[in-house]
Amino acid sequence: MCKLIRQHVVCGPDQIVVEFGGGTGAITKALLQSGIPGERIFTFEIDDHLSHFLRGHYPDVNVIHDDCRKAADRLGPNLVGKVGTVVIGIPMLNLPMRVQKEVVEACFRILPEGGRFVLYTYGVGSPLNQRALGLKGKRLGFTPLNVPPASVWGYSKA
Template identity: 25%
Template sequence: MMPEYSLFLRGFFKDPKRVGNILPSSNSLANKIVQSVQWNNVTAVAELGAGTGAITRLITSQLMDSAQLLLFERNRQMREFLKVLYPECMFHSNASYLLKKLIQENIRELDCIICGLPFFNFSSELREHILHQIVKSLKPGGILVAYQHSLHMKRQWAKQLLIENIEFVPSAFPPAFIYICRKRLELPS
């Protein structure tokens, strides 16, 4: 069995509320997520819930050399696995501290966030907190590409972001919804 699959299985059985799936994202899901972003405009991006890098691999193939990539993964074994594969990235354990980590990394704002966090498993307070961190860290017009296994976050995201598209990916296991959301542009005062 490939190491990423065993890491996911162990992580899921150890803490199913934090590791939201038993398998890494499928190639079809990862490709659709990455195709949702205009990478030539991205200089700073964060992936929340990077797992073992199924999507990270595609992100790094699209980024310009000067772009900065922050990977957030709570599971220590998966994070260590990612550090070996992507030593050029910045690694953090907790997406709840996204804004604090941007300041530490001297990054003003993000052009894009890719998010696979299992929001369904989180308390309403934690969901609100992470959503606040996401919205505050995105530049005006910045994009959030989130994938979930239900539509439970649709209303919450629509309050804070413009939902441009929701695509259902039945070939993913389990099937997933990809949300393409954009931070509203700030009006000049």
């Protein structure tokens, strides 16, 4: 799954990558292995223990211990619009529609016009209601050998 996500992450010379929900750092590690310098990766993690873990294991990465819905404020005007890709590692299916909408809106507040975000899910279908959220999405790949099997989706504004 990590390899599949890496293939779909855009990070131009003056761009950063933002991760919503860094967790234990599997995707963070994959981003670093793809050659993206740690200082150009911004990982939002709301959990105290996980953000501390990420800081300890990935000291070059910008770990932001806060709610990803505050991303535009936390990144500031110098970085908003310079985000090549947002990678969502939050289990969106478990969130109420209102919170899903707020997370999606947070993505589009920091992405440049026409930008997209990617997310992974352990279901086959889209984890987001595209019509309700004003999205157009496409399954970018499926990793049946992952345990559990995972899909990677890309979304942009409809």
